[in-house]
Amino acid sequence: MGEDHLDSRLPTVTGEVGEAPEITFPDIEPPEEEIAGVVAEGSGEDELVRADDLLVANVVQYQWTGPGEGEAVEGQSSYETGAPDLIRMGEMPEQITDLLVNRSVGSRAVYVFPPLTEEEAQQAEAAGQEAPAGASVLIIDLMARHGTGAVVPGEQTTDGGDGLPxxxxxxxxxxxxxxxxxxxxxxxxxxxxxxxxxxxxxxxxxxxxxxxxxxxxxxxxxxxxxxxxxxxxxxxxxxxxxxxxxxxxxxxxxxxxxxxxxxxxxxxxxxxxxxxxxxxxxxxxxxxxxxxxxxxxxxDNPPPPEEEPAEEEPAEEGGDAEASAEPAEEESSEE
Missing domain, CATH: 3.10.50.40 (Chitinase A; domain 3)
Structure with missing residues (x-):
């Protein structure tokens, strides 16, 4: 898909596939409908994505909050964690997979999902989730694919044996x-x-x-x-x-x-x-x-979330903390 075929409302995404993207939001309000496009095509027809693949992808998410404005969603960039996402094509919604099928590894796709309706925002808040402002923008970089029936290349140098199977x-x-x-x-x-x-x-x-x-x-x-x-x-x-x-x-x-x-x-x-x-x-x-x-x-897997250290309660003046700083007096063993 060349630039001539891209929806003009899509954010502009630059940078090499495989590196954290740079994004510029159009000077318009976020669209009220889903739009998507492939902004960079990979090379090689032998690495085309199939509908039943297991994909390895770097994924970054942004919120498009207003004309020319947006921000990265904290914790939603595999480039920051160093751990790519594994995407099973057969388990993903069609609005994601339709754009990826028959694309080459090394491609970059951009999706824009419209702002939540008032009802959707209320449902999110009722579930204890913060309703995001503006449209959601998803960038998927296709890094590798593992197809049905995939095996490692090369010939066996041994078939086992010598007392083993x-x-x-x-x-x-x-x-x-x-x-x-x-x-x-x-x-x-x-x-x-x-x-x-x-x-x-x-x-x-x-x-x-x-x-x-x-x-x-x-x-x-x-x-x-x-x-x-x-x-x-x-x-x-x-x-x-x-x-x-x-x-x-x-x-x-x-x-x-x-x-x-x-x-x-x-x-x-x-x-x-x-x-x-x-x-x-x-x-x-x-x-x-x-x-x-x-x-x-x-x-790599993403690192585990850091646990916030427990807050220590301040010791009362003249209390246990002060007493613990003094050496304990030894009791005499003599009667």
Whole structure:
């Protein structure tokens, strides 16, 4: 979309995609209808956004309060937090996604949502929320996409084996895991089947993965059926915080420190998974589990909100605070 096709009422947004934008508000009242446009086009047809993608985006929000006036919304800039947003296209409203589908990674979109009606403002206030003044302006920078069925690039340098399961994957199909006979290893095993070329995954980051998992122990038919897999959900990538207890310990320890772009074979003992027994597992698979995990991406999480220090009550004159500053007299041990 060239500048000739942009709505003239849109704010002017400048700066490189991937850096905090600079915004100039038109010298008019905020419009009473939704308007939107792509103000910067990314390059590359091989990175077009699809309707079922998981997007990595930097998002900034402003309030357009009057002619030529507006301000950034505090705490609503991923450029300030250093943590991009993960956007599941299938879960977003159409007024957001319609503009993004078939856009290239590296594009920048701008949305203007009209001021709240009096009824909407009253509903917000009744819910204990402050009703914002003016129109809301949203800027979305498309930084990366992870599509359905995405896998890491490259060829496996090993398929496992040597007492561990073997893994075969053809193209973008679900990996096939063959578990050997015999006892499972007692300790966590991590084998990079493909070693990625990206940065090392850090504790506390958001990771995006494809994975499949089977139990080490065979069922009554001698099979090792898949108990959980992104492929069973259509190949939609899974995202979670790693290294912080959001997933099983075997994932936290096995994935942190590995490189983005890696395919990992994880053999996780029961005490690092859901438990050794069915009673411990409480419906989840018990015992040693085998996973194949493609680490598609790793991104920082926003820092936790700072807690305001509790206010100390002033001590009364001659009170406890003053007394505590004096050394206590020792009682004599002699009678």
């Amino acid at each position: 073997t893994v075969v994957q053809e193209g973008h199909s679900e990996p096939v895991i063959e578990v050997p006979e015999g006892d499972a290893p007692e300790d966590l095993q991590v084998v990079p089947l493909i070693e990625g070329g990206g940065a090392e995954v850090e504790e506390g980051q958001q990771v995006i993965v494809q994975y499949t998992g089977v139990p080490w122990a065979p069922d009554e038919d001698g099979e090792h059926p898949v108990f959980d897999s992104t492929w069973s959900r259509g190949g939609a990538p899974f995202d979670t915080t790693i290294g912080a207890g959001a997933v099983i310990e075997g994932w936290d320890e096995g994935i942190v420190g590995q490189k983005v772009g890696s395919r990992l074979l994880l053999v996780v003992p029961g005490d690092m998974a859901y438990g050794e027994s069915e009673e411990e597992a409480m419906g989840a698979p018990a015992g040693t589990l085998v996973f194949v995990v493609d680490v598609l991406g790793a991104y």
